[in-house]
Amino acid sequence: MPTDNPSPEPQSICKPITSSAIFIVATLVPGIERTSQVLAWCADIAALTRSVGKRVPAGNLSCVCGFGSEAWDTLFGAPRPASLHGFREFGPESRLAVATPGDILLHIRAEQMDLCFELATQLLAALGEAVVVVDEVQGFRYFDMRSIIGFVDGTENPVDRKAIEFTIVGNEDPAFAGGSYVLVQKYLHNMTAWNALSVEGQERIIGRTKLSDIELDDSVKPTSSHSALTTITKDGQEVKILRDNMPFGRPGAGEFGTYFIGFARSPDPLEQMLENMFVGRPAGNYDRLLDFSTAVTGGLFFAPSSDLLEELADRQP
Structure with a gap:
């Protein structure tokens, strides 16, 4: 039975994992005309996705669009998501979770x-000269379901109702219910050094068996x-995030990487995970995977x- 106030429909965040992905990060080009172009584009994203996806219905095409803190103020003004802020860097210079430009x-x-x-x-094409793409990864x-380093990725992802519970904003920020916070990082791996380790050594760094994923x-x-270090607890309960990481690379260029993307209903568990990895829990007890992986x-x-x-x-910001 329909309700008068249905819950907002989230973007395609909790959809099943697929075989391919493209990640694009872009920055805004200043100017009121460019801003207006981006605003109009927001209403076209769903229609463009439907038009392309209809050609191969079994292809499970989807698109999630997110906006950075400064871009939100520029494009939309107030109100704004309660916990949206710029990317916070963690760790010493030698293993820094670095912040890089990105508006969309x-x-x-x-x-x-x-x-x-x-x-x-x-x-x-619809955005045209309103943005500059600063990073694109296929x-x-x-x-x-393995990462480039050979271990299964995303084993502990929440599913079904739990996925929604941990990733989709609810009554804590009613104006933005149905939304989600997204953190992305591109990691490059030193595969020569990694492959020089024994399987047992790799397993101790990851904390799981390589073959059976136990x-x-x-x-x-x-x-x-x-x-x-990536297991986050609050008040004695584990707090999950939803990962949809993807391997990428160019063997001819010696490039082997993982594109990390994590969704949560608050930035807190995402940032706590980074602090644990890059600073350590306690400080100095950092994620040894970072001896072989660099966030760029x-x-x-x-x-x-x-x-x-x-x-x-x-919106009229």
Whole structure:
């Protein structure tokens, strides 16, 4: 039975994981005409996604669009999401979670790259000269959901109702219910050094077995392992985030990487995870995976609900 006040529809955040993805980060070009162009584009994103996706219904094409803190003020003004702010850097200079420019994030995914490519082309064409793309990564699924370093990725993702509970803003910020906070980082891996380790050595760094993806027992798992430091608890309860990481690379250029993307209903668990990894828990007990992986980008965005995304086209900041 329909209700008078239905909950806002989130963007395609909790959709099933796909085989291909394109991640695009862009910055705004100053000027009122450019701003107006971006505002109008907000109302076109869903229609463009439908038009491209309809050509291959089984392709599961989707797009999530997010905006950085400064971009939100420039484009939309007040009100603004309660917890949206710039990306916070963590760690010493030798292993820094670095902040890099970014006003708009596009997370495009599908079962095949041609759908991602076509939608990216159409979305950027509609934006025209209103933005400058500062980072673009084409990601792919690697065998049985593994990262480039050979371990299964995203095992602890929440699913179904729990995925919505941990990722979608609710009554804590009613004006932005249905939205989600998104943190992205591009990591480059030193595969020569990583592959020089024994499997047992790699497993102690990750905190899981490599072949079977079973978490190591706490009695043998180092407190500096990746899985130990990325487990976040609050008031005795584990707080989950939703990851949709993707491998990427150019073997001819010696480039092997992971594009990290995490969704949560607040930036807090995302930032706590980074602090644990880069600073350490306690300080100095940092994630040893960072001895082999370097974060080269970092951005925090807010992805409004699908309903609000279309409404933002009429904002007058």
